[in-house]
Amino acid sequence: MPKTPSLAAAGTAAKRPRPATAPAAAKPARKTTRTPAPQAAPAPRSTSAATVRRRARQIEDKRAAILGAALGLFSRFGLHGTSVDQVAARADVSKSNLLYYFANKEELYVSVLRNLLAVWLEPLRGFSAEQDPRAAIGDYIRRKLAVSRDSPDASRLFCLEMVQGAPLLRDELGRELRDLVERKSEVIRAWVADGRLAPVEPHHLIFALWATTQHYADFGVQVQALTGRTLDDPEFFEAAVQNVQRIVLDGIARAPGATAD
Structure with missing residues (x-):
C-alpha cells in the first residue's frame, strides 16, 4: 500500500521558495529649481545740480x-x-x-524779432533824470553805434520788418516799445524843464538818434562804398561816435543864460 505523504512533507512542498525578483529601481529624485527672490529695483539716481x-x-x-x-x-x-x-x-x-x-517758421521769426528788439532797446533803458543829459545821450550814441557794428543783421531785419508794416511785431511795438519811449520821453522833458537841454520834442530827438546810429548798419553797403570803411574799423568807429555825438549834443545844448520856453 503506497505511503501517503506525511503532512510535514506536504507542508514542505507547499512552502517551496519563490524565485527571487530584482528590487524595483529607485525613482530619480526630482530636481527642484529654486526661483531667486526678486530684487528691489535700484533707486533712481538723483540728478545733480551740475547735470x-x-x-x-x-x-x-x-x-x-x-x-x-x-x-x-x-x-x-x-x-x-x-x-x-x-x-x-x-x-x-x-x-x-x-x-x-x-x-513753426512764424514762431521762430517772432522769437528772433523779440530778441533783437530787446538788444536794440537796451541802451535806451539806461536814461534817468538824475544823469547828466550830455553824458547820457553821448553814451547812448556810442552804445547804439556798437549795436550797429556788432549786430548789423539784427538792425537790418528790424528795418525790413518796419518797411513791411510790422505785421508780426505790431503788438510788441504797441506795448513794450511805446511804454519805454514814453518813459524816456518824460526823462528828456525833465532835462528840458531843468534847463539842462535846449527845448526839444523828445520823440523827434529819439527818432533822430535811431536814424543816425542805425544808418551805419542798415546802409552799411552804402557807407563802405562811399568811404571804403565800416564800423569794424576801430578808427572809423570812433570817428563815427565822436561826430554823431558832436552833431546831436551841440544841437541840443542849452545856451548859457537861456531859459526854458
Missing part, C-alpha cells in the same frame, strides 16, 4: 544757434524767402530738432 545746469546750458546753446542762423537768413531773405530747412542746415541741426524748439 541740470549742463542740460539747461545745452538747451540754451541749441536755441541760440537756431536763432542766430535764423537771424542771418531772415535779415537777407525775409520771412517768406527763408525755409525751415535752410535754417536747420545753417544751425547744423535736424529739421525735427528745430521744430522741437520752435513750432
Whole structure:
C-alpha cells in the first residue's frame, strides 16, 4: 500500500521558495529649481545740480544757434524767402530738432524779432533824470553805434520788418516799445524843464538818434562804398561816435543864460 505523504512533507512542498525578483529601481529624485527672490529695483539716481545746469546750458546753446542762423537768413531773405530747412542746415541741426524748439517758421521769426528788439532797446533803458543829459545821450550814441557794428543783421531785419508794416511785431511795438519811449520821453522833458537841454520834442530827438546810429548798419553797403570803411574799423568807429555825438549834443545844448520856453 503506497505511503501517503506525511503532512510535514506536504507542508514542505507547499512552502517551496519563490524565485527571487530584482528590487524595483529607485525613482530619480526630482530636481527642484529654486526661483531667486526678486530684487528691489535700484533707486533712481538723483540728478545733480551740475547735470541740470549742463542740460539747461545745452538747451540754451541749441536755441541760440537756431536763432542766430535764423537771424542771418531772415535779415537777407525775409520771412517768406527763408525755409525751415535752410535754417536747420545753417544751425547744423535736424529739421525735427528745430521744430522741437520752435513750432513753426512764424514762431521762430517772432522769437528772433523779440530778441533783437530787446538788444536794440537796451541802451535806451539806461536814461534817468538824475544823469547828466550830455553824458547820457553821448553814451547812448556810442552804445547804439556798437549795436550797429556788432549786430548789423539784427538792425537790418528790424528795418525790413518796419518797411513791411510790422505785421508780426505790431503788438510788441504797441506795448513794450511805446511804454519805454514814453518813459524816456518824460526823462528828456525833465532835462528840458531843468534847463539842462535846449527845448526839444523828445520823440523827434529819439527818432533822430535811431536814424543816425542805425544808418551805419542798415546802409552799411552804402557807407563802405562811399568811404571804403565800416564800423569794424576801430578808427572809423570812433570817428563815427565822436561826430554823431558832436552833431546831436551841440544841437541840443542849452545856451548859457537861456531859459526854458
